[in-house]
Amino acid sequence: MKRTIQALGMTAALLAVLLLGGCSIFGGAPESGADSTAESAQPTAEPTPQAxxxxxxxxxxxxxxxxxxxxxxxxxxxxxxxxxxxxxxxxxxxxxxxxxxxxxxxxxxxxxxxxxxxxxxxxxxxxxxxxxxxxxxxxxxxxxxxxxxxxxxxxxxxxxxxxxxxxxxxxxxxxxxxxxxxxxxxxxxxxxxxxxxxxxxxxxxxxxxxxxxxxxxxxxxxxxxxxxxxxxxxxxxxxxxxxxxxxxxxxxxxxxxxxxxxxxxxxxxxxxxxxxxxxxxxxxxxxxxxxxxxxxxxxxxxxxxxxxxxxxxxxxxxxxxxxxxxxxxxxxxxxxxxxxxxxxxxxxxxxxxxxxxxxxxxxxxxxxxxxxxxxxVSDEAAAAAQAEFDAQQKIIDAQAAVEEANAQLPDAQTALEEAQAALDEDSENADLIAKRDEAQALVDSLNQTIADNQAILDAAGVSAEPTPAPEESASSEG
Structure with missing residues (x-):
């Protein structure tokens, strides 16, 4: 009986040694004793994935x-x-x-x-x-x-x-x-x-x-x-x-x-x-x-x-x-x-x-x-509306051109007369000749503008009196 108890005691002691030193038998010595073994047994947290x-x-x-x-x-x-x-x-x-x-x-x-x-x-x-x-x-x-x-x-x-x-x-x-x-x-x-x-x-x-x-x-x-x-x-x-x-x-x-x-x-x-x-x-x-x-x-x-x-x-x-x-x-x-x-x-x-x-x-x-x-709006209808608008705008532009030319013509004619009068007194003066020719060119240009645009108005059957602008779609920013 005593031998049996001793045998059991030896067996328990051996088991304790095996349990405490198990890492050395099956996998090598622990890095830092029993605490390190306990820590290594804890599950490792997965890193949070970064987006x-x-x-x-x-x-x-x-x-x-x-x-x-x-x-x-x-x-x-x-x-x-x-x-x-x-x-x-x-x-x-x-x-x-x-x-x-x-x-x-x-x-x-x-x-x-x-x-x-x-x-x-x-x-x-x-x-x-x-x-x-x-x-x-x-x-x-x-x-x-x-x-x-x-x-x-x-x-x-x-x-x-x-x-x-x-x-x-x-x-x-x-x-x-x-x-x-x-x-x-x-x-x-x-x-x-x-x-x-x-x-x-x-x-x-x-x-x-x-x-x-x-x-x-x-x-x-x-x-x-x-x-x-x-x-x-x-x-x-x-x-x-x-x-x-x-x-x-x-x-x-x-x-x-x-x-x-x-x-x-x-x-x-x-x-x-x-x-x-x-x-x-x-x-x-x-x-x-x-x-x-x-x-x-x-x-x-x-x-x-x-x-x-x-x-x-x-x-x-x-x-x-x-x-x-x-x-x-x-x-x-x-x-x-x-x-x-x-x-x-x-x-x-x-x-x-x-x-x-x-x-x-x-x-x-x-x-x-x-x-x-x-x-x-169909292309045909839009083209017709555009043509009508363009025709009205042409009349408006012609009227404005005639009015503006007529407004400038008296002063241009006066300048021409003055230039010619000065040239009559000094007919060899090159500067006066150039000034007279410039005044003559302006008068001719204004008369031509009046004639050209009056022809447009005559063809349209309208006078040179101001005509209200045609209504158009709002041109505010799209």
Whole structure:
């Protein structure tokens, strides 16, 4: 019995040794004794995965983290005297299309408000432009807006930043620009800091989700021989067109104005350029006010230019807040090159046009223009109305020319008589001869102006009395 107890005691002692020194038998000695063994037995916490930085939702370029960063959409004025505008070169996207009158309105989209050093002159908000800004969760920035833009924002309870209400809390006046001869409405601008300050008055923040404008990805390089889209002209009206020309050395489309001058940023003098150019065909008509353009923005065909080449695309959009969806000719999601974009909304109605040429100068055959909405005016009716307007305007111009010439003629004749009288006393004076000939030329020119324009009035069966100007559609900014 005693031997048995001793044996049990030895067995227990051996078991204790095995338990305490088990790591040395099965896996080597512990690094720091029993405490280290106990700690190693605890489960190791998995590291919290870090979210990948979001690339720029408007360009697809990973130049910063755009997580929780709402874009900003600034409407810029485009009527006579508004150019050059501030903030064009820093914009990620420019959107242009006729909303009212015959001049296209313009919106600059910025993925990061802090990239706006100066943007303007700030124009009135338009519902056409909002249709592309709202799906991005962008903050609309403008000074005043038309009733359709106001109704859209009110229906959606969507907060904008309107200088008509917020005033100098978010907008400033450039006195130097006015001193240089610009009209007052073309001198108001904003900055990223002022936009933040203005929104704080509404308790609105620029923190929030953003939605990529396109599906971005690398596209195969375009061979020089395949560059069939090197020069695009988008005509919004006979007096308003945009040219975009491909520069092979940069791979960008540079923008020029209707007169061929470069479209530059007033803030830094840089010419505006884009990696991508889109023309979205949209059936159009007239809204119930009789002059604001109406568009079917549920979808249509279009053009996509990049790398010097073009292809036909199809686009769809569910509603005002629905994102823009682009597919290629095969119905597959369109992959867009990372970079800045220019988007033209084009109705193809009377007075609008598109031309596209390749590197060899060959003019491309483009998709047929979109059909008009029921409220649209046919080309024939529009041409007849234009002809009637032009005829009335010709009469008005002729009347004005006759009146102005008749007003100047007495003084011109007096100057001629005085010059001739002086020459009669000193017939060899070369200066007096030149003065007499100059006075004679002015009198002859005025008489010819009167005769030419009186003939126009006679043909139209009207007198030279002033005639009220013909009424025309409002030419307020689109």
């Amino acid at each position: 990948e930085p979001l690339p720029n939702p408007l360009t697809g370029v990973a130049d910063a983290d755009y997580t929780n960063c709402r874009p900003v959409a600034v409407t810029l004025r485009t009527l006579d005297g508004a150019m050059p505008q501030w903030g064009l070169s820093s914009a990620d996207v420019l959107v242009e299309g006729v909303s009212e009158g015959t001049t296209a309105s313009l919106m600059a989209l910025y993925a990061n408000v802090d990239n706006i050093s100066k943007a303007g002159p700030v124009g009135p908000g338009r519902d056409l432009l909002l249709q592309l800004a709202l799906p991005l969760n962008a903050v609309p920035v403008h000074i005043d807006k038309n009733i359709y833009a106001s109704n859209l924002l009110n229906t959606l309870s969507y907060q904008d930043l309107d200088g008509y209400h917020i005033g100098k809390a978010a907008f400033a006046f450039d006195q130097d620009r006015q001193n240089a001869g610009y009209r007052e409405e073309n001198c108001w601008y904003t900055t990223g800091e002022m936009i933040r300050n203005g929104l704080s008055n509404y308790g609105t923040t620029l923190e929030g989700a953003n939605t990529p404008l396109f599906v971005f990805g690398e596209r195969p390089a375009v061979a020089e021989a395949a560059r069939n889209a090197t020069a695009l002209t988008v005509t919004f009206s006979p007096s308003d067109s945009e040219q975009l020309t491909y520069a092979a050395d940069t791979g960008l489309y540079v923008k020029t104005n209707a007169d061929g001058s470069a479209t530059t940023d007033a803030d830094n003098g840089q010419q505006v350029a884009f990696t991508n150019v889109f023309v979205l065909y949209a059936s159009s008509g007239i809204k119930d006010d009789g002059y604001t353009r109406d568009y079917d923005l549920t979808g249509g065909t279009g053009l996509y230019l990049t790398g010097g080449a073009w292809e036909q695309i199809h686009w769809t959009k569910e509603d005002a807040t629905g994102p823009l969806q682009l597919t290629d000719a095969n119905g597959q999601t369109l992959v867009v090159s990372p970079g800045k974009s220019f988007i033209a909304i084009w109705g193809g109605y009377y007075g609008q046009g598109l031309t596209l040429t390749g590197a060899d100068g060959t003019q491309q055959t483009l998709p047929e223009k979109p059909a008009l909405l029921e409220s649209g």
